[in-house]
Amino acid sequence: MMWDKRADMVVHGQEPFNAEPPPQALIGDPLTPVDTFYSRNHGPIPEVEVDDWRLTVDGLVTTPLTLSADDLRARFSEHTLTATLQCAGTRRTGLIAVRDIPGETPWREAAVSTASWTGVRLADVLAAAGVENGSGTQNGADDDVVRHVAFLAPDVAPGAKPAQAFGGSIPLSKALGPEVLLAWAMNGEPLTAVHGAPLRVVVPGWIGARSVKWIERITVQDDPSDNWFQANAYRMLPADAGASAVDAGEGFSLGELALTSAILDPVDGAIVPPGRLTVTGYALAGGGRGVARVDVSADGGATWTQADLGEDRGPWCWRQWTTTVNGNDGRAGTLELVARAWDTSAALQPEDPAGLWNPKGYMNNAWPRARVQVSAGAGRPDVADGRIA
Ligand SMILES: Nc1nc2c(c(=O)[nH]1)N[C@H]1C(S)=C(S)[C@@H](COP(=O)(O)O)O[C@H]1N2
């Protein structure tokens, strides 16, 4: 079953369904077509009957809510926002090259995609339940207590210990941001089953795991979710921790994304024509920061060219970039392409993946590299304008 995806998806698994597009498919429009958008699942895809579906809002609220799909549309104003989702496991292959990471999906550079999302603000729904800015101090709680908003879905993940429905949480301060949506549409079309119909959370700038699909329950609480995917998985563990039996609370929880980039074309191992070479990719700054600059090198990092950044669709959206570099003068040989991005806080991506290695293989944001072979003769027949035809 391909869940309405294009035929050339790189499918990492059917059950649960995990697939990313071929890297070149992400070039062009900053919006990723729905049939190209990566999909990450931990259990079987639920096919939810929307008439029977309800969203419960409970916990530390003054007015618990039970909302139907129609209630959501009738009671709250609709918002549309362009946001990139990125799985925390994106570019895990770069960490596996440092040291093996058994039992985790070997995502390449395309477990990241962008859509325009339509729905209602989580903040508006929480306000209807009586939760607003400063709610952390209600009910006699300390001023410095950070509350959390937990999400629960119906899909049961067999890989969780014990097997349990998928869930997670974000701090209330993030949940009240205008960018956090409960979305029912993606690129102007109703959500498909695989992307979370009838309703999913979209937490821009945070790891994809917090954008819970098929959302059924939202609970305001004093502590982060104790769901396995919050308490045990999606945590940054020290390199010497054993990944197989992770205790709840070990390491630190992943939330905001870190600045990253990838080369989409040419891919590692490609054969390219001699002469000037067009290199294309994306960069993504986490947490609402912007991408400030991307440099590209064709000589392993000895010399650099600044890339042209594509359309700016706001702080929650990736930037595509492209540039041409001097390949070589016509002799056959190997070029080592490297990219490096800066964000608006002047942070630069880390150069080396070795220091980023962690037992679960999360958050590889090292400089992307692609070794390409320069052909001795004329260009590849399948290349036009540096892109795969
Ligand atoms: N209910 C539920 N929500 C989920 C998941 C899941 O397995 N179940 N996977 C999460 C992860 S890890 C990611 S990266 C994104 C992927 O969203 P997509 O499949 O729409 O691309 O969904 C998140 N939300």
Ligand SMILES: [Mo]
């Ligand atoms: Mo993910």
